[in-house]
Amino acid sequence: NAGVTQTPKFQVLKTGQSMTLQCAQDMNHEYMSWYRQDPGMGLRLIHYSVGAGITDQGEVPNGYNVSRSTTEDFPLRLLSAAPSQTSVYFCASRVTPGTRSYNSPLHFGNGTRLTVT
Protein backbone atom coordinates (compact mmCIF):
# COMPACT_ATOMS: atom_id res chain seq x y z
CA ASN A 1 0.00 0.00 0.00
CA ALA A 2 2.35 2.75 -1.27
CA GLY A 3 -0.02 5.77 -1.22
CA VAL A 4 1.77 8.90 -2.48
CA THR A 5 5.41 8.43 -3.46
CA GLN A 6 7.81 11.31 -4.01
CA THR A 7 11.30 11.16 -5.46
CA PRO A 8 13.98 12.19 -4.79
CA LYS A 9 13.98 12.75 -1.03
CA PHE A 10 16.83 15.25 -1.20
CA GLN A 11 18.24 17.37 -4.02
CA VAL A 12 20.84 20.11 -4.32
CA LEU A 13 20.81 22.34 -7.38
CA LYS A 14 22.86 25.26 -8.59
CA THR A 15 21.09 28.46 -9.58
CA GLY A 16 19.79 28.20 -13.12
CA GLN A 17 19.63 24.42 -13.26
CA SER A 18 16.37 22.66 -14.04
CA MET A 19 14.95 19.51 -12.55
CA THR A 20 11.75 17.53 -12.12
CA LEU A 21 10.30 16.38 -8.81
CA GLN A 22 8.36 13.17 -9.25
CA CYS A 23 5.06 12.28 -7.62
CA ALA A 24 3.05 9.10 -8.10
CA GLN A 25 -0.05 7.79 -6.33
CA ASP A 26 -1.66 4.37 -6.52
CA MET A 27 -5.06 5.22 -5.01
CA ASN A 28 -6.75 6.23 -8.27
CA HIS A 29 -7.16 9.77 -6.95
CA GLU A 30 -8.06 12.27 -9.63
CA TYR A 31 -7.03 15.31 -7.59
CA MET A 32 -3.30 15.90 -7.11
CA SER A 33 -1.42 18.94 -5.89
CA TRP A 34 1.98 20.35 -5.03
CA TYR A 35 2.74 22.40 -1.93
CA ARG A 36 5.90 24.02 -0.68
CA GLN A 37 6.59 24.25 3.03
CA ASP A 38 8.68 27.08 4.43
CA PRO A 39 9.30 27.88 8.12
CA GLY A 40 6.60 30.06 9.61
CA MET A 41 4.51 30.01 6.45
CA GLY A 42 2.78 26.65 6.58
CA LEU A 43 2.07 24.97 3.26
CA ARG A 44 1.40 27.01 0.15
CA LEU A 45 -0.25 25.57 -2.94
CA ILE A 46 1.88 25.71 -6.10
CA HIS A 47 -0.20 23.87 -8.74
CA TYR A 48 -2.98 21.36 -8.71
CA SER A 49 -4.80 19.03 -11.08
CA VAL A 50 -8.35 17.68 -10.99
CA GLY A 51 -7.70 14.98 -13.55
CA ALA A 52 -5.50 13.86 -16.44
CA GLY A 53 -4.95 16.71 -18.86
CA ILE A 54 -6.20 19.37 -16.45
CA THR A 55 -3.94 21.60 -14.36
CA ASP A 56 -4.36 24.94 -12.63
CA GLN A 57 -2.30 27.42 -10.67
CA GLY A 58 -2.29 27.71 -6.92
CA GLU A 59 -1.03 30.46 -4.66
CA VAL A 60 2.67 30.48 -5.67
CA PRO A 61 3.00 29.08 -9.24
CA ASN A 62 5.81 31.25 -10.62
CA GLY A 63 8.95 29.34 -11.57
CA TYR A 64 7.18 25.98 -11.62
CA ASN A 65 5.56 23.94 -14.35
CA VAL A 66 3.32 20.87 -14.14
CA SER A 67 1.66 18.41 -16.46
CA ARG A 68 -0.76 15.53 -15.88
CA SER A 69 -0.62 12.97 -18.64
CA THR A 70 -1.83 10.07 -16.45
CA THR A 71 -3.99 9.75 -13.34
CA GLU A 72 -1.07 8.31 -11.37
CA ASP A 73 1.70 10.85 -12.02
CA PHE A 74 2.00 14.58 -11.39
CA PRO A 75 5.58 15.83 -11.90
CA LEU A 76 6.69 19.31 -10.83
CA ARG A 77 9.32 21.02 -12.98
CA LEU A 78 11.62 23.79 -11.89
CA LEU A 79 12.54 25.59 -15.08
CA SER A 80 15.50 27.63 -13.80
CA ALA A 81 16.16 27.08 -10.11
CA ALA A 82 16.58 30.08 -7.82
CA PRO A 83 17.67 30.23 -4.15
CA SER A 84 14.13 31.38 -3.27
CA GLN A 85 12.95 27.93 -4.31
CA THR A 86 14.89 26.28 -1.50
CA SER A 87 12.10 24.54 0.38
CA VAL A 88 10.45 21.25 1.22
CA TYR A 89 8.00 20.16 -1.45
CA PHE A 90 4.99 17.97 -0.79
CA CYS A 91 2.76 16.21 -3.24
CA ALA A 92 -0.76 15.40 -2.06
CA SER A 93 -3.79 13.68 -3.56
CA ARG A 94 -7.41 13.07 -2.73
CA VAL A 95 -10.48 11.32 -4.03
CA THR A 96 -12.25 12.00 -7.28
CA PRO A 97 -13.46 15.59 -7.59
CA GLY A 98 -17.14 16.04 -7.33
CA THR A 99 -19.63 17.98 -5.37
CA ARG A 100 -18.04 16.86 -2.10
CA SER A 101 -14.37 16.67 -2.99
CA TYR A 102 -13.62 19.91 -1.16
CA ASN A 103 -14.24 18.21 2.19
CA SER A 104 -12.18 15.08 1.63
CA PRO A 105 -8.77 14.89 3.29
CA LEU A 106 -5.46 15.09 1.46
CA HIS A 107 -3.01 12.21 1.41
CA PHE A 108 0.58 13.44 1.51
CA GLY A 109 3.89 12.08 0.30
CA ASN A 110 6.95 12.26 2.54
CA GLY A 111 8.38 15.32 0.82
CA THR A 112 11.41 16.37 -1.21
CA ARG A 113 13.93 18.67 0.45
CA LEU A 114 15.42 20.96 -2.21
CA THR A 115 18.38 23.27 -1.73
CA VAL A 116 19.35 25.78 -4.41
CA THR A 117 22.80 27.33 -4.05
Add this chain to the structure above:
Amino acid sequence: AQSVTQPDIHITVSEGASLELRCNYSYGATPYLFWYVQSPGQGLQLLLKYFSGDTLVQGIKGFEAEFKRSQSSFNLRKPSVHWSDAAEYFCAVGHMEYGNKLVFGAGTILRVKS
Protein backbone atom coordinates in the same frame (compact mmCIF):
# COMPACT_ATOMS: atom_id res chain seq x y z
CA ALA B 1 -9.44 36.60 1.41
CA GLN B 2 -9.60 33.47 3.44
CA SER B 3 -6.92 32.96 6.08
CA VAL B 4 -5.97 30.60 8.86
CA THR B 5 -4.11 31.70 11.97
CA GLN B 6 -2.28 29.51 14.42
CA PRO B 7 -1.14 32.03 17.05
CA ASP B 8 1.40 29.79 18.78
CA ILE B 9 4.61 28.99 16.89
CA HIS B 10 5.97 26.74 19.66
CA ILE B 11 4.32 25.09 22.64
CA THR B 12 6.07 23.02 25.31
CA VAL B 13 4.09 20.78 27.65
CA SER B 14 5.06 18.14 30.17
CA GLU B 15 4.26 14.53 29.44
CA GLY B 16 0.87 13.69 30.92
CA ALA B 17 -0.31 17.28 30.88
CA SER B 18 -3.25 18.49 28.81
CA LEU B 19 -2.80 20.24 25.49
CA GLU B 20 -4.70 22.84 23.50
CA LEU B 21 -3.53 24.16 20.12
CA ARG B 22 -5.33 27.17 18.77
CA CYS B 23 -6.65 27.75 15.27
CA ASN B 24 -8.69 30.71 14.03
CA TYR B 25 -10.00 31.20 10.53
CA SER B 26 -11.35 34.04 8.48
CA TYR B 27 -13.98 32.93 5.98
CA GLY B 28 -17.26 34.25 4.69
CA ALA B 29 -19.09 31.06 5.61
CA THR B 30 -18.53 28.03 7.81
CA PRO B 31 -15.64 26.21 6.22
CA TYR B 32 -14.56 22.60 6.36
CA LEU B 33 -11.85 22.25 8.98
CA PHE B 34 -8.95 19.86 9.33
CA TRP B 35 -6.05 19.21 11.68
CA TYR B 36 -2.93 17.51 10.34
CA VAL B 37 0.19 16.33 12.17
CA GLN B 38 3.69 16.18 10.72
CA SER B 39 6.44 14.14 12.34
CA PRO B 40 10.04 15.06 11.46
CA GLY B 41 10.96 14.02 7.92
CA GLN B 42 7.44 12.86 7.17
CA GLY B 43 4.46 14.06 5.23
CA LEU B 44 1.28 15.29 6.88
CA GLN B 45 -1.20 12.88 8.42
CA LEU B 46 -4.86 13.72 9.01
CA LEU B 47 -5.84 13.82 12.70
CA LEU B 48 -9.48 14.82 12.38
CA LYS B 49 -11.96 16.85 10.33
CA TYR B 50 -15.15 18.82 10.80
CA PHE B 51 -17.82 19.26 8.13
CA SER B 52 -21.08 19.75 9.97
CA GLY B 53 -23.13 18.46 12.88
CA ASP B 54 -21.65 17.84 16.33
CA THR B 55 -19.15 20.60 17.01
CA LEU B 56 -16.88 18.32 19.05
CA VAL B 57 -15.07 15.87 16.77
CA GLN B 58 -12.89 12.97 17.75
CA GLY B 59 -9.77 12.01 15.85
CA ILE B 60 -6.96 9.52 15.93
CA LYS B 61 -4.34 9.22 18.68
CA GLY B 62 -6.73 10.54 21.35
CA PHE B 63 -7.09 14.03 19.85
CA GLU B 64 -10.31 16.01 19.68
CA ALA B 65 -11.24 19.43 18.36
CA GLU B 66 -14.14 21.77 18.97
CA PHE B 67 -15.64 24.07 16.36
CA LYS B 68 -16.88 27.36 17.80
CA ARG B 69 -18.67 29.42 15.17
CA SER B 70 -18.95 32.53 17.36
CA GLN B 71 -15.18 32.60 17.82
CA SER B 72 -14.24 31.34 14.32
CA SER B 73 -12.07 28.79 16.07
CA PHE B 74 -11.24 25.11 15.76
CA ASN B 75 -8.90 24.32 18.64
CA LEU B 76 -7.22 20.94 18.99
CA ARG B 77 -7.07 19.27 22.40
CA LYS B 78 -5.67 16.22 24.08
CA PRO B 79 -6.24 15.38 27.77
CA SER B 80 -2.86 13.74 28.39
CA VAL B 81 0.12 14.25 26.09
CA HIS B 82 2.58 11.47 25.32
CA TRP B 83 6.22 12.00 24.30
CA SER B 84 5.37 10.59 20.87
CA ASP B 85 3.01 13.51 20.27
CA ALA B 86 5.99 15.83 19.72
CA ALA B 87 5.52 17.04 16.14
CA GLU B 88 4.27 19.99 14.12
CA TYR B 89 0.52 20.50 13.87
CA PHE B 90 -1.28 22.26 11.05
CA CYS B 91 -4.81 23.56 10.90
CA ALA B 92 -6.34 23.74 7.41
CA VAL B 93 -9.62 25.02 5.99
CA GLY B 94 -11.49 24.53 2.75
CA HIS B 95 -14.87 25.43 1.35
CA MET B 96 -16.86 24.62 -1.74
CA GLU B 97 -16.72 28.28 -2.72
CA TYR B 98 -12.97 27.95 -3.13
CA GLY B 99 -13.05 24.71 -5.03
CA ASN B 100 -10.33 22.23 -4.30
CA LYS B 101 -7.99 24.59 -2.48
CA LEU B 102 -7.06 24.00 1.13
CA VAL B 103 -5.50 26.86 3.06
CA PHE B 104 -3.05 25.91 5.78
CA GLY B 105 -2.02 27.72 8.92
CA ALA B 106 1.67 28.34 9.63
CA GLY B 107 1.86 25.42 12.05
CA THR B 108 2.54 24.94 15.77
CA ILE B 109 5.56 22.96 16.92
CA LEU B 110 4.81 20.87 20.00
CA ARG B 111 7.63 19.89 22.33
CA VAL B 112 7.01 17.39 25.13
CA LYS B 113 9.08 17.46 28.32
CA SER B 114 9.59 14.19 30.14
